[in-house]
Amino acid sequence: MTVTLLGATEIRRLAAELDVTPTKKLGQNFVVDANTVRKIVHAAAVQPGERVVEIGPGLGSLTLAILETGAAVTAVEIDHRLAARLPQTAAEHGVPEGALTIVDADALRVTELPGDPTILVANLPYNVSVPVLLHFLETFPTLQRGVVMVQAEVAERIAAKPGSKIYGTPSVKAAWYGPWRLCGTVSRQVFWPVPNVDSLLVGFVRDAEPRGSEDERRRTFQIVDAAFNQRRKMLRQALSGIFGSSSAASEVLESAGVAPTARGEDLTVDDYHRIALVAP
Ligand code: SAM
Numbered sequence: 001m002t003v004t005l006l007g008a009t010e011i012r013r014l015a016a017e018l019d020v021t022p023t024k025k026l027g028q029n030f031v032v033d034a035n036t037v038r039k040i041v042h043a044a045a046v047q048p049g050e051r052v053v054e055i056g057p058g059l060g061s062l063t064l065a066i067l068e069t070g071a072a073v074t075a076v077e078i079d080h081r082l083a084a085r086l087p088q089t090a091a092e093h094g095v096p097e098g099a100l101t102i103v104d105a106d107a108l109r110v111t112e113l114p115g116d117p118t119i120l121v122a123n124l125p126y127n128v129s130v131p132v133l134l135h136f137l138e139t140f141p142t143l144q145r146g147v148v149m150v151q152a153e154v155a156e157r158i159a160a161k162p163g164s165k166i167y168g169t170p171s172v173k174a175a176w177y178g179p180w181r182l183c184g185t186v187s188r189q190v191f192w193p194v195p196n197v198d199s200l201l202v203g204f205v206r207d208a209e210p211r212g213s214e215d216e217r218r219r220t221f222q223i224v225d226a227a228f229n230q231r232r233k234m235l236r237q238a239l240s241g242i243f244g245s246s247s248a249a250s251e252v253l254e255s256a257g258v259a260p261t262a263r264g265e266d267l268t269v270d271d272y273h274r275i276a277l278v279a280p
Helices: 008-017 034-043 061-068 080-092 126-139 152-159 169-177 214-229 246-255 269-278
Strands: 051-055 072-077 100-104 119-123 145-151 180-186 199-205
Touching (some): 034 119, 034 199, 061 080, 080 100, 126 145, 126 169, 152 169, 152 180, 169 269, 246 269
Parallel strands (some): 051 072, 072 100, 119 145
Antiparallel strands (some): 145 199
């Protein structure tokens, strides 16, 4: 049986049936264009038989496009009304039984995922996009790659390289897990309701080997947070709080091979990791 996609009229009809008025609080901007959801799935190169996790399936437009490829989907949705309707929508659109698993929960609190998905595909709720992404990368090492749609500025920050103005904590923390790249633009006209921001697709491939242990990651992220908390200051000052004084910070930085006069935005994730490794 072929999986069919949701159209704009059906999405509005479903929302009316469920008495759902999209809310900003939950970042509810639904994609109402079949080409766009297929474009996201294509960017993620989802293959038949693969296991995908989708965060925030909403009324199911992207979900059905993933299922159309023959992949299996675990979908995590916080809005109970939407989560409860999805199995019926899937059945009505030709999805084989067992291909879709719903987790009715806040993605930020999920610690287990049925089906051990290896790919992340999502049109993320904009207000929590970075925390949700980092939570999933940290909690589910089985996730090998993914493509997510986020607010354009957020995508650019995630994919930013050292030395650029927009390089910040999301860039370094995301890079901990592997390389990221921008992989497509999406017009705001394909959403209902139309948001007042532009969107971009951003994708990652996880490094074959983890960069460091969980303890190293935690210590690295602490240093990253401190460095960008005072991003205009030289690192010896910005890190003086966590190392006790600016001269102690200078010593740590020098033994990590980093100039104490550098600024947080100059360092790669490798530099931050080395600082964490030599820190007392
Ligand atoms: N995937 C659908 C689409 O493309 O049309 C909906 C995307 S909409 C931008 C974001 C979805 O995430 C909404 O369905 C919203 O209810 C859900 N959501 C918001 N916060 C969430 C959270 N913390 N955990 C899980 N889902 C969440």
